[in-house]
Amino acid sequence: MARDEFKVTPWEVSGKVDYDRLRELFGTSDLDPPLLERLERILGEPLPPLLSRGIYYSHRDLGWILDEYEKGNPFFLYTGRGPSGDVHLAHLIPFELSAYLQRRLGVEMWVQVTDDEKFLFRSDLSLAETRRLGEENLLDLLAPGFDPRKTHILFDTVSIRHLYPLALEVARRITFSTAKAVFGFTNQNNIGSIFFTAIQSVPCFLPSQIAHRPIPCLIPCGIDQDPHFRLTRDIAESMGYPKPALLHNRFLAGLGGEGKMSSSANRKDDAIYLNDPPGEVERKIGKAFTGGRATVEEQRRLGANPEICSVWNLWRSRFAPDEGEFQEITRTCRSGELLCGDCKARIIPRIQSFLAEHRERREKVRAWLPSAIVGADEDPATRP
């Protein structure tokens, strides 16, 4: 891959991602200031960092979602997780935005856990393992605070009876040729991986099917998931449902300085996991890639570069919710006043206490999670 090339699919992100170019390639729209201002008016308060600081940066049909909302036709939120390991900070982003939007607007939330997908795309994982991971992951992902009465989980292997009929409707409308063009499949892909996108489409339509009326769907997700929903949008109207709208986030930078916080085996210190003990946080942040200079003297003189810094990216996303503090960190980083060591020493306790609070919130999810999983109350015995 040449220096300025990159690849983004739902299963692979490599190279240095050019986000503007990606938006052009995918044909999505810029989340521009007028739209953000409109969103702020509807939310009735200053935008949270995920929206105000460019982490969510692209969309499809958000304007239409807001039109419908203002006409009294509120959307539902849908996002998901492919459970292939423990949850790290980057995975939390769409769930934090969703929890915030649910709190402010009172909308319904649908979560899909694709244990089937991870099994099909990862030959090293058993289905029992992806299922167990899915159950564990949900505790983390729902910890940001959802309304149990308005939150519904589609856990693929558990909820499949509710998903399958609509998945068949989707699948009949997508040829291998199309799936190949969108996802880059080859003849060597397994037949389950080829079918899978149909399952990921279903939550866009299921709430409308249940309600017997079209309900707008808004999907906050990483831009890498856009190909799935491009396909979904192409077939939505032929199925009698509105096209789902999307809000795309950039990837959270990995601590190693590469594009996307990753849990791959060869980059194991790249991510802060939600179950990292305090010492691990200290160790990982200690060795994290920054935008600093080779020497203190040079940094005092020339300043550092926050945009490429993995620690600044953490401040930006979640750990400096106060705008004044965030601006001060950014300014003093650039000016050379704030040295990387001091900056790291300042963020470590923030992350540690965030994780401690997260674990308390996580435990509270246990009480209501089982009853939120669609189909979990149906008899799971395979004995006829």
Next chain:
Amino acid sequence: MARDEFKVTPWEVSGKVDYDRLRELFGTSDLDPPLLERLERILGEPLPPLLSRGIYYSHRDLGWILDEYEKGNPFFLYTGRGPSGDVHLAHLIPFELSAYLQRRLGVEMWVQVTDDEKFLFRSDLSLAETRRLGEENLLDLLAPGFDPRKTHILFDTVSIRHLYPLALEVARRITFSTAKAVFGFTNQNNIGSIFFTAIQSVPCFLPSQIAHRPIPCLIPCGIDQDPHFRLTRDIAESMGYPKPALLHNRFLAGLGGEGKMSSSANRKDDAIYLNDPPGEVERKIGKAFTGGRATVEEQRRLGANPEICSVWNLWRSRFAPDEGEFQEITRTCRSGELLCGDCKARIIPRIQSFLAEHRERREKVRAWLPSAIVGADEDPATRP
């Protein structure tokens, strides 16, 4: 297609089928006299017409199935139906053989109804329609007499939660390349049709999974279904299950004289449906293709040709269970003593009374059918 060419896939049978050549192409084994004699010994009575008269003519691993049976490890039966219309006489063949084997040997029976398949492969059918047809078809297919305590129905869209995990295990082991080679798929096939074979594999393994021990599986089916199970056999051992064994039947000749009794729109008088009223039977048999001569005089002199005759094929399969009568019909047909009009007049009341009795047996199935469908007792509401 050249005169002696033919095509046999699970979704298309065309041309004049050369059954011996098909056995060679598919690589199956001849159901030869020594094996049939062994089967007769185990059954403890003369073989029924479906086995003694060459309608079942090919197999895979039947010898192994009998070895295991004699060692005290009985097999289960598995056959199925893709519900795309009403049931006709040809569809009944694997179910009649299965009912007979269950009665004689007391084995368990598993039936799969692939309403998903027919939806995926037939763009003119809705899922509601294939599901309704599946429910109706089951009454017909179980009418030959099954033991309700030993008969289990896997109705794909109803039982999917029990099917899906094993289907994923199968799907992960089959590439598009392999499915393409076996079924002749192209890039224009929809992604559901490509995945579907994984669903049809599951009943081969599910009883073993439930029992936590390997149980041999015997599948009586039309030879056109063999490609599915060739794939299943290729992956069975890697999943820890025995390869399913098969017993293949020839197609019942259509009344129009072509290879396979068909329900296609352009051959609508080709089949006797199980719900045909007496007058329809008379009308269809009256115009059925026979092996007779152009004139009575010629037929008296030269005799007729039973092998190509659609009426003789009906005598052979079901309507002359008495071997002496069947031999007499065949002999007098060949000699010219039995004229086609007389032969037809003789079979019409047999078919009519078979259908009348069938309808009585069919009504009795209603009582136990719902409780035999795996998953039917689970809450079907999609409201979370």
